[in-house]
Amino acid sequence: MQSRWAVLALLFAVRTTMAVQFQSIAAMSPIIMQEFGFALADIGLLIGLYLAPGVVIALPGGEIGRRFGDKQVVLFGLLLMIAGGAMIALLPEWHWQVAGRLISGTGGVLLNVLMSKMVTDWFAGKEIATAMGIFVSSWPIGIAFALFVLPGVAVSWGLTVSHLLILCMLFAGTVLLAALYRSPPAQAVGPALGTWPAGAALWAVIVAGGIWGLYNAALGMIFGFGTAMLAEKGWTAAAAGHVTSLAWWLIAVSAPAGGFIGDRTGRHTLVMIGGFVVLALLLIVAARTEYAIAAFVALGMGGLSAGPVMSLPARVLEPRTRAIGMGLFFSVFYLAGVVAPVVAGWIATDVGTSRATFDFGAAMLVLCCAANWLFSRLSERVKAETGMGLVAVTPRSSPP
Known part of the structure; x- marks a missing residue:
């Protein structure tokens, strides 16, 4: 598989299975x-446990990928997701449910960190914002x-069948990735020697992770x-x-x-900041309007900033x-x-209404918006220190 767009389609499909398992x-x-007598607090804990490993696993996950290879570690992550999913499907006791979510979430972290790097490896200096926009969707x-x-399957055939459906999706993703994914030609000889970013680059990637984390947290309010x-x-x-669900x-x-708009116009920052402002205004309006359907349809514009941020x-x-x-980057994201x-x-709880979460x-x-101003200053310092200028460019007629 040598076409970067075919690689993107493969990674997109595999990452979709992670979102299904999370939700x-x-x-x-x-x-x-x-069925199990769980309370709302228990459900909330199970939801949060899937993301919690990211706070401590995301950083070593990148290093593990460098040492053992991105593809191999992603496949290991998928196996963890299958193992955790099987525990949730077949072992209804509370402690097994907790363990299953933690194991699945750990695999999901490895998947998320390294597949994002894999997309970057294939598209850096090309249509990176378009590719990332497609990938995160x-x-x-x-x-x-x-x-x-899933709710319909669970009602008709039971919870176990719903979880087994997810496992089938994960297994299919594992087989497809193992059979089809190849590293970019420039990296085909093996993992490159990796080092820590230093100076302005270190702080810039931390700030970028904060932007991605805050942006996703705002979307998470929906x-x-x-x-x-x-x-x-x-x-x-x-x-x-x-x-x-209309918004999603x-x-x-x-x-x-x-x-795509950012890559075609070259105005990634304008698209990103414009998306932040529009989404902020829509959240405020959606919390107060009686026209809920129209408001949540409008909130669907909230994804405009995703590609430029990533x-x-x-x-x-x-x-x-x-x-x-x-x-x-992902350690900061998961923390947020x-x-x-x-x-x-x-x-x-303090205000007495869920409307406050949209605010x-x-x-x-x-x-x-404020963090992006800081990132821009730091990225200029990176360019001055290293001479690099890795920015997304307008799509061009180059071989895939």
């Missing part, structure tokens, strides 16, 4: 609570798929608290869930669109610092992903 607990939560597609498919907010307005749980289907379209590390990381640098929902829950999401997007 499976939330998607089937009413059935899980009824696998997450909302997987979440939307889980919301639409699927994390959107249903509860609509329920406060009198919507049934089922109807609120369907309306909330459309984010899957707006994410690659934002990357292209930031390529601007400051050289090939030899990319493995560890992407580990740093774990902390932000907890803070949002505290705020909502909190808007505030995080304002911080993203």
Whole structure:
């Protein structure tokens, strides 16, 4: 497989299975609570456990990939996801459910960190923002798929069958990746010697990780608290869930669109900041309007910034610092992903309404704008220190 776009399609498909597994607990939560007697707090813990390993695994994950090879470590991560998923499917006791989510989440971290690096390796200096926009849209597609498919399967054939369906998807992804993925031609000879980013590059990739973490945390307010907010307005749980999922289907379209616009115009920062501002305003409006369906459809524009944000590390990381640098990037991202929902829950409890979480999401997007100003200053220093200028370029007529 030598075409970078074919590689992207493969990685997209494999990462979608991770999103389905992540969202499976939330998607089937009413059935899980009824069948096993779990409380809402238990469901929340199981959801959070999937991301929690990222805080400590993301950084060494990048180094592990450098030492043993990206493809081999991603395959190992997929096997961990299958093992954890099998525990959840076949062992309903609480401690096995916790262990299964932690094991699955650990595999998911390895998948997320190293597959993002693999996309960067194939597209750095080319259509990086478009590629990253397409790649990250696998997450909302997987979440939307889980919301639409898994509850129906669980109701008709049981929870075990739903979990086994996820395992089949993971197994198919493992086979496809093992059979088809190849490293870029420049790296075909083996893993490159890796080093830590230093100086301005180190701080720039940390700031970029903070931007990605805050941005995703703001988006997380939609699927994390959107249903509860609509329920406060009198919507049934089922109807609120369907309306909330509208935003995710459309984010899957707006994410690659934002990357494509950035690459075609060369104005990645403008697309990114514009996306932050638009999403912040839409969150504030969605929390207050009575036209919920229109508001959540409009929130589907929230993916516009995704591609430009995910292209930031390529601007400051050289090939030899990319493995560890992407580990740093995702360590900060996972930290924000774990902390932000907890803070949002505290705020909502203190204020007395889930609407406050959408306002909190808007505030995080304002911080993203400020952090991007800092990243721009640091990236200029990186360019001065190293002479590198790894930026996404306008698509050109070059061989795939």
